[in-house]
Amino acid sequence: MKIKTTPLSDTPLSEITRCFNEAFSDYFVKFNATEEYLRTRWKGARVDYNLSFGYFVDGHMRGFIMHGIDFHEGRLTAFNCATGIEPPYRGKGILGEIYKTAIAALKKHGVQSSLLEVISINKKAIRAYEKTGFKIRNGLLHCFKNQPKINIETNKEIKFYKTKNPDYKKYKPFRDYAPTWEMTSKAFAVFPGEFDFWEMKLKDELIGYLIIAPKTGLVQQFAINKKYRKKGFGKMLFQNTVNNYENIRVNNVPESAEATVGFLKSTGMENHIDQYEMVM
Structure with missing residues (x-):
């Protein structure tokens, strides 16, 4: 039996997709990913296939780690945007073997930090990552689903505009928390046509x-200017969203952002799953 761990730069996306779907066939969240879905998602996550690794048994890929590489919080960071081991190959220390190769390559590349997200009830994965050297940081990240149920009359002075020139510097002071890796302006810059950017103005003020x-209906970021909160403007913003999109979801809201969590629950959205962010 021939075993090797190697970069995925020369592995066809079709083989990575096959292994991905097999690895996630019994996961908490059901996947049936297409090549196009993974190509798009991983491009947005800034995946470097030279620093992403597969575990091969007799030439067949049985496990993998996909790494996005970019500066994050001032440090060159590797974001593990997907890890999977096919079910028959679990419990054999394969994740540790892949990481041995990956960590050496990342250090050689100058990467200073590694980051990942893991579902909070996936205790086996958390233990495996901890053995590799990762630690949980901060609290839970809440994920919400279900179409918001809002019935509010929009102030006639409120106007909604779709813009092709989002002003992130103006948006930043509105936020209560920093967006996670795949929801930053860097991700949007890769595929600007894949996102809609809405601005809400009262008269001429943002x-x-x-x-x-x-x-997908996945809300990447949203916020209301702090001085205009508790006046119904958040619900007006989401009413506009409900009027234009289906299957709305919101991911990775920190439990510390109590006002945002409370607001989403007040719209009828369900906190259906939680994640931890882990760092090494």
Whole structure:
């Protein structure tokens, strides 16, 4: 039996997709990924296939780690945007073997930090990552689903605009928390056409914004100017979203962002799953 761990730069995406779907066939969240879905998602996550690794048994890929590489919080960081081991090959220390190769390559590349997200009830994965050297940081990241149920009359002075020139510097002071890796302006810059950027104005003043992926309904970022909160403007912003999109979801809201968590629950959205961010 021939075993090797090697970069994925020369591995066809079709083989990576096959292994991905097999590895996630019994996962908490059901996947049936297409090549196009993974190509698009991983391009947005800034995946470097030279620093992503597969575990091969007799020439067949049985496990993998996909790494996005970019500066994050001032440090060159590797973001593990997908890890998978096919079910028959689990419990054999394969994740540790892949990481031995990956860590050496990342250090050689000058990477200073590694980051990942893991579902909070996936205790086996958390233990495996901890053995590799990762530690949980901060608290839970809440994920919400279900179409918001909002019935509010929009202030006639409120106007909504879709813009092709989002002003992230203006948006930043509105936020209560920093967006996670795949929801930053760097991700949007890769595929600007994949996102809709909404601005909410009272007369001519920007008081809120929302960024959404229309194909999936996943809200990437949203916020209301702090001085305009508790006046119903958040619900007006989401009413506009409900009027234009289906299957709305919001991911990775820190439990410390209590106002945002409370707001989403007040719209009828369900906190259906939680994640941890882990760092090494």
